Amino acid sequence: MAKVTLPDGSILNIEDGKSACDVAEQIGPGLAKSALAARIDGKMTDLSTAIWGQAELEIITPSSPTGLETMRHSCAHIMAEAICTLWPETQLVYGPTVEDGFYYDIDLDEPIRPEDFEKIEAKMREIVRADKPIRRKEMSREEALKHVAGNKYKVDNIRRADSEVISFYYHNNGGFEDLCTGPHIPSTGKCGEFKIMSVAGAYWHGDPTQKMLQRVYGTVWPTKKELKKYLNRLEEAKKRDHRVIGKQLDLFSFHEEGPGFAFMHPAGMVIWNEIVDYWQKVHRRYDYSQIKTPIMLNERLWHQSGHWENYKENMYFTDVDEATYAIKPMNCPGGCLIFNSRRHSYRELPMRVAELGLVHRHEASGVMHGLFRVRQFTQDDAHIFCKSSQIEDEVMGVIDLTFQMYRTFGFEDFHVELSTKPEKHIGSDEIWETATNALEQALKHKGIEYQINDGDGAFYGPKIDFHIKEVLNRSWQLGTIQLDFSMPQRFDLKYVDSDNTEKTPVMIHRAILGSFERFMGILIEHYGGAFPLWLAPEQVRVLPISEKTNDYAREIESRLKKADIRATADVSDEKIGAKIAKAHENKLPYMLVVGPKEREQNAVNVRIRGVKETKTVSLSEFFETAGKKVSDKTQDLLF
């Protein structure tokens, strides 16, 4: 007899050699029906695995994340079988699960097109309907290599496997087989509701020198309802896409004449300037000075800074009067020139020098993405010149500043990474250790959780990065703190220390929002275009009921403007319902409906974005409340 311990602690006695599936059946027919796989003594395995002696057993169903993942993995195989049936010359490479679905990399010269998806899905449905058992067979590495001889991808996969036992899975009575560690669902019929999503190229092992494979993406969910919910979620996320909202709200545009260069429209510029105002105010509070350096500088400077050797491919150059100039991809060299324009005493350190610097980087054409990845952007840069003993304090100060700014914009969901010494680096191990420790200590003192990216630092120093996730689940870097021991040497930066000797300062590069363009894009998606009052391009719109109160509406408009509130009056020929609908479409925070009634009482009827009920308040009350929400940068609009 075997003794099986279940997750709730109960013990079940079964015959030795019975499978996990048998146990599920013994527990209940419902469980047996939904069971997909098993976890025996902590290890994921097939439902058909036999149990001997004593074991801890968990039956895995689609309701758990692991169950869903198993289903997705099996669905990838089913898709692979469908593709291989339709295109027999297909060679399978690798088919893992990803968040919300799976993909399969295949080598097939004929491109698979979106029109083909339906055909593949039909074939998949056929396979699922046949409900063929999925079986595992194991062999030694040697046997396996012989088994897949001639298929370079599978040979490669086996060579890369850690285990000495290599497993294959097959269904359709051996008509389809693939190398795989498993586990898999017991039969193709348990696969759930799937959809092929897209196809794109992908390099083998991510190596651009290798052949480009086709990567077919799919998704699968236990029920139709869940699949639909997922597809709806994608639709909703698409509506929040900053490129879509940017067009709708007339915030910015891109043009063929300047690919990757954002054109900021008046409404977008309002948001931009509000961010700049706030940014400058906070930086003054943290004792930063502000500078501005030229956009292009003699090529000579970029040799000195090391950019020419390390970053030339991404730089723009131009010839002026027989000299070559480079458009700056970074602000630091210019900042160094300012630092060197006079002598400095140790008493001045730390010197915190900020710059909203416009940089140009020639990014590869395929990587551009709305405001998130552009070729011209404004960095909210700063360089802190300090003694090495001041690093930790300075880093902590930057962290404080960073979180304060993020909070103002309502961001809570971000993660922090610490990148350490890369293989290619300059500077002694000792200096790296000091620097990395300083960063780590600062994070620890602040009680911040962080992930370590070993070997991912810049060649001149370690760094801390702040990342944020947007609605489409892509992660984007906002802030960064980078220690730099190289630039001060290259530019021969000096300060006079208390002992009257010249010393080289440490330079800390840092950015909080990263790039203004990217940050605006993130804000647009974060708010879905419904900005808090202080950021809204148009804050208040006055809507007269009819022409009869147009004058009253215009009067309110001008008083609002005098109070520094961005307002317009909609004196169009539309009915009030249409005016409200339009204001909602423009995501107006406040709509003030005014008719004869309101005029008599010197009042306005306030309609708040997203709120059904309206409220009549006196003009003075509206001014007071709205004014306070602007100055406090309040996220909500409620009266």
Next chain:
RNA sequence: GCUGCUGUAGCUCAGCCGGUAGAGCGCGUCCUUGGUAAGGACGAGGUCACGGGUUCGAAUCCCGUCAGCAGCUCCA
């Protein structure tokens, strides 16, 4: 940069196998003066991304260029 897809009115899109363009929204004028998520009529607006080619004839087929989209690679 690589692979695949896309480019038609300000926006979103339709236009099958070639016979020189259409809808909705928006915009303009007029009617309407209406109390809380879209009143009505009329009208203007397009070198069908650009350049070649095939054809009697190209938005439509072919080639190239540019730009965008999805993904890969990259991201000091």
